[in-house]
Amino acid sequence: MYDLVIRNGKVVDGSGLPAFKADVAVMGNRIVKIGQVPESAREEIDAAGKIVAPGFIDPHTHFDAQLLWDGCAKPALAHGVTTIVPGNCSLSLAPLKAKHRMRLVGMFNQIEEMPLKAFKEGVVWDWETFSEYITRIRKGLAINVAPLVGHSVIRLWVMNEAATERTATDAEIAEMQSVLRECLDAGAAGLSTSYVDMDEKLQPVPSRYADAREVDALASVLGEYGRVLQIVPEFYDSDLTIARLDQLAELSLKYNIPTTFSPLFMNADNVDAVNRVMARVDEQFARGARVWPQVQTRPIDISFSFSVPSLLFMRFPTWYKIMRFGTPDEISAFFSDSENRVKLIAEAAPLEGLWPTLILRHVETDANQKYVGKTLKEIAELRKTTPVEAMMDLSVEEGLEAHFLSAGMGHNDDAKVAGLLNHPRVHIGASDGGAHILSFSTYGDTGYLFSHFVRDLNLMTVESAVKKITSDTAAIWGIPERGMLKEGMIADIAIFDPSTIARGEEKFVNDVPGDGHRYVRDSHGVDTVIVGGGIAWSEAKGYQDARGEVLPGVREMVAA
């Protein structure tokens, strides 16, 4: 008798080969048979009409904090994601000395838009080392985690305040190498670094003070373990992106490591630039380097209110400064002052093209409900003012709880984006899961891949889409025994209906510690998600078994 049999489904095994009808039997945490399974099982799932695929792997997330209060990384698991990679962009929550906690919280707040209150009320700070953090998140873990360690955090651990003042000495670099080894031994999947991010004081994050010598030394440690280097390049400029991917290629070749950079967006105005980047990627792969660009599936939609700083206003200093450093009362007063308004209106001139599409999506007062769903251009006409002034006035009237949505801002040319997603040297990822929670939903990118690019547009096959987010990802990241449905592999499985799988409508929910809100999307068409042989989530019963693991590195697996 088996523990679990999934019957009558169509198996898309992650290899990219055509789907086939078969049953899948599981014993313990492993797949033991794929084919005809006449034997009975303690639990059976009828998957008729559905696809049985390996669980999806999301290689770019920031669930570091959420995992401390939610071992399911909700709602990622319900979308079929069985493995996540947190710790991207130079930021992880370990190793972290007690004295640096608030500094790192400030960085997470600034860069990943995680609310300060969530850290204050949702986190019990009972770790310092990476190993202690891993022990901490293992409790109640329902999703697999392959965590990166952040370069900025290692720098802070070794150099303290000097981490954002200068290059490291030889002794400090040697100490960083030792700390990185400890993290990799404790289960880190690799190292992340950033060349663009700014901290809570709008100063460069620690990783940006590292010279090439330091990055080389850390990459050499990754080479000892064959682990991944992830970077955020200056993605707004193709020449800079190419220079960074050349830098990665040299490290990849020198130390025989996989590297990945994200994001890479395809917009109407940067098609040639992205083509140049991809041509360079192709050349570097031809040399034998591994430089995987990560491309997200969803278009860029940004929501905002003036109660928290928004990405949308980062390039407008007066706007961003008051959003970043002002209290709600100060922001309201600033918006109401006539002299400030002149300055703000002038600075926001480049947003002119947004007003006809920028929508008011939520208000608190009854008086303004009549404007919800209308564009700022329409609201301005009704209120006999300008769109930018209408935005400020509504925000003040709503105590800064007027929420706006700018949809389809980029990465929305379907044919061109599909061209990238199908590219053999593109890594599908960059969801940013768990981050930017007040700007957009970072959940449901896999549902969007299947509903939009596979089913609606027929620009990808379901087999190639599954391969891209399962076995390809496992191979790139060196994640052993996952990413394919094969006898002997660990049973991480997503069962979904290809005719209905989708991401749900974006909604604003109140489930963040500290009475916080975030944008999420429910899963549609996902039937059952299995992690380590246990049913972690099903549409019928919700969240169930918690068999998630912190995935061991290659060295540990070999030693075992």
Next chain:
Amino acid sequence: MPVEQLSRVRKSILPQVGDDWSHIASRELPDLSEKDAIASLQSWNLHVYMRAAARMGTGSNNILPSDVIFVEPPLAYG
């Protein structure tokens, strides 16, 4: 594919210890006067030079140790 066969991209460097505009100018653009070389470098590297306005960087030198510094203008792509 040997590195020599990679297609030409815009030439850049990573800063060496102690580099500032003047050091990079004298090393990378020795045929220009220091003033012209620095002006050229700054115009080709607005992502670094414009940090002065935002008061970012290491003291009076706004070049970060991790910066990519272009040592020629953008190439003409066609």
